[in-house]
Amino acid sequence: MLDTTGKSIFCKAAVAWEAGKDLSIEDIEVLPPRAHEVRIKIAYTGVCHTDAYTLSGSDPEGAFPVVLGHEGAGIVESVGEGVTSVQVGDTVVALYTPECRECKFCKSGKTNLCGKIRATQGKGVMPDGTSRLRCKGQDLLHFMGCSTFSQYTVVADISVVAVDPKAPMDRTCLLGCGITTGYGAATITAKIFEGDNIAVFGAGCVGLSVVQGAVEKKAGKIIVVDINNDKKEWAEKFGGTDFVNPTELPEGITIVDKLIELTDGGCDYTFDCTGNVNVMRDALEACHKGWGESIVIGVAAAGKEISTRPFQLVTGRVWKGCAFGGVKGRSQLPGLVGDYMKGSLKVDQFITHRRPLEDINKAFHDMHAGDCIRCVVDMA
Ligand SMILES: NC(=O)C1=CN([C@@H]2O[C@H](COP(=O)(O)OP(=O)(O)OC[C@H]3O[C@@H](n4cnc5c(N)ncnc54)[C@H](OP(=O)(O)O)[C@@H]3O)[C@@H](O)[C@H]2O)C=CC1
């Protein structure tokens, strides 16, 4: 094998040249990692709804040209100076929510958000303000600190975690976002007690992962709300106890009415996994007076705002949200991989589609077809 350490690597990547257009498979140059950076050979990546959201032009931080993708697993190819947390050959998962363990956020004990590189990550560059990705004579932007739609990528050393090398990378890639986000929202962000009634709006990968987490926490009613009746079977498969299609309720009955009726006064926890601000309002208002908490997970389009009567909060309902489920990636992701390996965390069941890199646009189309939970893209 040719030693590529310290040299540029030329490989294939799916480039988003502009919003609203298909990705284009290009030969790109991936520069070597600088200090505190890691170059990863990406083996597999999932395609998350957030990739489609940014590609659509709805993301206020979205900028082009960019290499999207943030749900990736691979092998460390080389590391820059000062990297001690991973080494060449490690099997890793990229982390769009880094964990530096030094910043105010990391040390707070109150959040998984890390402030160390958030500003540059949001601008699509590495922490030193430059890009490691080039194509046709121009720099490409990084995405969410990951850019996993490339056969090789460079990430900050706080944006990657080594996991059990025996764990198959075509599964662990999904722990880079969707599954961890929903599962963490239910098991870390929400404090679900045994018997609590919960409602999950949106039965995609994130919503079904909330269901999985709620089952783990021995929730009582786990009500799945989705506008697609085909999701009923999916909800049941993951442990949902009830399914409601809000478009099929009798006239005059709202989804909030229905959930309050099903739970004798309202849910202990609700989760928005749709990104629709009207759904977020329903999710809040379906919470139990005095203590119900609604957790916003879905990402809403630029310009969208949430609203409700302040009385809803005055009377004890709580509106909160989380990124990556509240999970600290470097500290907690290896444990989730361990749970998967022990058979106590479902991952395989989320994979409905597989595509080679050259068909990555089909993965985006799959996502809108209604029968796709997750498509795993083979980067080879
Ligand atoms: N906060 C975070 O850290 C993260 C946030 N996200 C966000 O979470 C959301 C879910 O992601 P993901 O699971 O990948 O997305 P999916 O598109 O796979 O799932 C969303 C589900 O919601 C359903 N839905 C759409 N509108 C409604 C509605 N009005 N009422 C009930 N259900 C509805 C969709 O149905 P249909 O299939 O018919 O459209 C689909 O089943 C996205 O907004 C994504 O950007 C994702 C990962 C991390």
Ligand SMILES: N[C@@H](CCC(=O)N[C@@H](CSC=O)C(=O)NCC(=O)O)C(=O)O
């Ligand atoms: N860039 C957007 C917001 C997008 C967003 O909310 N991203 C989530 C992760 S979604 C994963 O699939 C997130 O981690 N948010 C926290 C963060 O620091 O970005 C915007 O500008 O509104």
Ligand SMILES: [Zn+2]
């Ligand atoms: Zn995601």
Ligand SMILES: [Zn+2]
């Ligand atoms: Zn930090």
